[in-house]
Amino acid sequence: MNIYWITKKQILFFFAIFFFLCVGISICFFIFAEEKPSFKSTSSISLEDTQSKIDALYTNPEKVAYLTFDDGPTKVATPIILDILKEEKVFATFFVIGSRVEEFPNIVKRTYEEGHFIANHSYSHQNTKLYQSKTSFLNEIQKTDEAIAKALGLPSYQSHLFRFPNGSHTSEYAVAKKNAKLYLKEIGYYYVDWNALNNDSMQKYSSSELLQNLKNSCKGKNTLVILMHDTVDVSKSYTALQESIQFLKQEGYSFATFSSFFSDNSSF
Template identity: 50%
Template structure:
């Protein structure tokens, strides 16, 4: 059995094989470690995101749009007290204004997702370049705020939502651009209508009760902006209500973590 004889030649060959295996292992480990700061996202992720509300489990994904603002820290305090992790769809120009708030949200375990740089549809849909720039610039600013170079948020939400009839044709084109950049987009299936800006905290809670009725997995739209700050006043009661209805809370890390 010549093969088991440790000649110099065999030793060199074994060393060579070990080196190759180490290089392969090391590369795959660094791929995993760098997942958040690359543009790589396995294709089933987009599918998981679009099917999220079809799950039959009682899970609530709280999402806050249009921040960060001075209301965001109040929301973070409540989420912390309630031990709930949420997802924030941030606007790039406000990330620029309040990077420390985004950093705090990220460090407290909340998911930071992309909601364009300007939230201005006429700039966003001016051209393909403009759309791509709005997305990438926002992730760049998030990365700078949280100290993660090359941060890729992977999840995008259209201003006014994909489902709204505004800019329908442009949004369909934008979906292709998002998929080329390996982003998934998501709307919501439950809301308290805080953006209408006329409801008291107790009315917001009633709206949420109505909107969540007979639904299993909820993706809930709220806003963490100054002019819609009543959502922060209704938040504690809203979380307590959802808990009493048997919902557990998750953020989008639960989907991203499945990929690792």
């Protein structure tokens, strides 16, 4: 009888231990289950955060000008632009075409070494190639990155920033561009358009007209992302660049490049 009573007590004791163990495991499980999605959402928020920060530039109240030059490098225009930027002590972002990087790697190297940011503007700049398929789009990005990395002698270089040829919002290739934005997100890339320009893509403006176009385009805007080109097959922005920079300085603008969005990344 006595023995039976002790055994019962022992059973109760072990039952109690088992009960508390189950409670403990359940608590751990719930803590884990809570942490997992919050980790996932944090990483996806930070990815979208950078894109939303870029998108929010146009409503930023600070007077900051992001000078951007597309379609280079070219033998004639890019070095002249670099000389002017150096003289004015201003840094810019160059959205380069991969095939031209392969043609003029030394100009890209010089651009980078003088403190400018090199970003991706596709390999061919041809919509038919870019939007043929997901693979062809990603190839265009990758081949350009590889060309830049080779030119700079920095094997891991990736700008993480893309500019769509002709911009991300066009009626032509609208669906393809919408899909391409998702592909960019998958590979940790962001994109940026512009909110100011001097219309140099139309080959008809003199330097004073380019300056006037820019002044008109900047009116009432604080943070500016200014589209220009460092090629010679358009109106020559370099002929109006120095005066354009001086105008922006007089208007109280400071200058920045898009590298500031990616300063945490060691590849830059």
